[in-house]
Amino acid sequence: MNYRHAFHAGNHADVLKHLALARLIALLARKEAPFAYLDSHAGVGLYDLQGDAASRTGEWLEGIARLWGAADLPAPAADYLRVVRELNADGRLRHYPGSPELARRLTRPQDRLLLNEKHPEDGRLLKENMAGDRRVAVHLGEGWHVPRALLPVAEKRALLLIDPPFEQADEPERCAQALQEAIGRMRQTVVAIWYPIKDLRQLRRFYQDLQKSGAPTLLRAELYVHPADEAQRLNGSGLAIANPPWGLEEELRQLLPWLAGRLAQSQGGWRLDWLIEEQPAAAKPGAQVAGRKGRKG
Numbered sequence: 001m002n003y004r005h006a007f008h009a010g011n012h013a014d015v016l017k018h019l020a021l022a023r024l025i026a027l028l029a030r031k032e033a034p035f036a037y038l039d040s041h042a043g044v045g046l047y048d049l050q051g052d053a054a055s056r057t058g059e060w061l062e063g064i065a066r067l068w069g070a071a072d073l074p075a076p077a078a079d080y081l082r083v084v085r086e087l088n089a090d091g092r093l094r095h096y097p098g099s100p101e102l103a104r105r106l107t108r109p110q111d112r113l114l115l116n117e118k119h120p121e122d123g124r125l126l127k128e129n130m131a132g133d134r135r136v137a138v139h140l141g142e143g144w145h146v147p148r149a150l151l152p153v154a155e156k157r158a159l160l161l162i163d164p165p166f167e168q169a170d171e172p173e174r175c176a177q178a179l180q181e182a183i184g185r186m187r188q189t190v191v192a193i194w195y196p197i198k199d200l201r202q203l204r205r206f207y208q209d210l211q212k213s214g215a216p217t218l219l220r221a222e223l224y225v226h227p228a229d230e231a232q233r234l235n236g237s238g239l240a241i242a243n244p245p246w247g248l249e250e251e252l253r254q255l256l257p258w259l260a261g262r263l264a265q266s267q268g269g270w271r272l273d274w275l276i277e278e279q280p281a282a283a284k285p286g287a288q289v290a291g292r293k294g295r296k297g
């Protein structure tokens, strides 16, 4: 396990992932009932952009730094930017929230956070960073076991982020398996899988695996900072989101073009479509009523 997220914290991929995560949490919080946030590959939770790792790559300069002073923020970006600003109250961008800290700050007293990180040192830091919040449980186990170990949850509502390093060849396949398992154990789980856009051939296979997962619906949101077909670099990233709450698609349709304009390094772009579309009610086994129903968050 060589990957350390500190080198990449706050880059364009983190911005896409964390913006979407902030919206997912906000949309789930429209209902008073509690939900559980699960993070299978959580990282350390909080990053120092002036620290050695982030300074060495400077990736955040082409990510969060480009949003930091933006005067034309679309409304759905507000919660995410508010958290980043809270962490940098002196007005200098230095501290960046990983998914655990973002979720910790955006969830409510009745929600729970179940975080998992396998790297022993990162796991220790994660525990330290989350200390004192009784809603948070940190596990130091295998991320791929999270669906079977933690689902279903008592709350009956869950948001699972699957965000592996994508350094091992089998990780796309494992993401699809984890999605299938999560949906099998709790069908209504909202699952967000982050993935890099590097190798289009591999991606096509990944999409096909995701489409076989059995998820009721699966939304694909992608952001490119270079043309998607340029070889051997991170041209962008995507999120496959199972059971997205109602309203997310419209918000992403507003956010993605704006992000593509802000974060493009050569030629920016975006895509938003359904890998699995909702089945009309009449086609569902046992359905009594014909016609299309809206999804509820």
Ligand SMILES: C[S@@+](CC[C@H](N)C(=O)[O-])C[C@H]1O[C@@H](n2cnc3c(N)ncnc32)[C@H](O)[C@@H]1O
Pocket: 001, 003, 004, 005, 017, 039, 040, 041, 042, 043, 044, 045, 097, 098, 099, 100, 116, 117, 118, 119, 122, 141, 142, 143, 144, 163, 164, 165
């Ligand atoms: C992309 S980073 C996570 C970033 C984090 N989700 C965020 O948005 O702030 C991936 C993390 O997965 C951890 N990791 C790698 N393999 C793992 C595994 N098999 N199980 C759990 N964690 C793993 C790495 O140590 C790393 O911290």
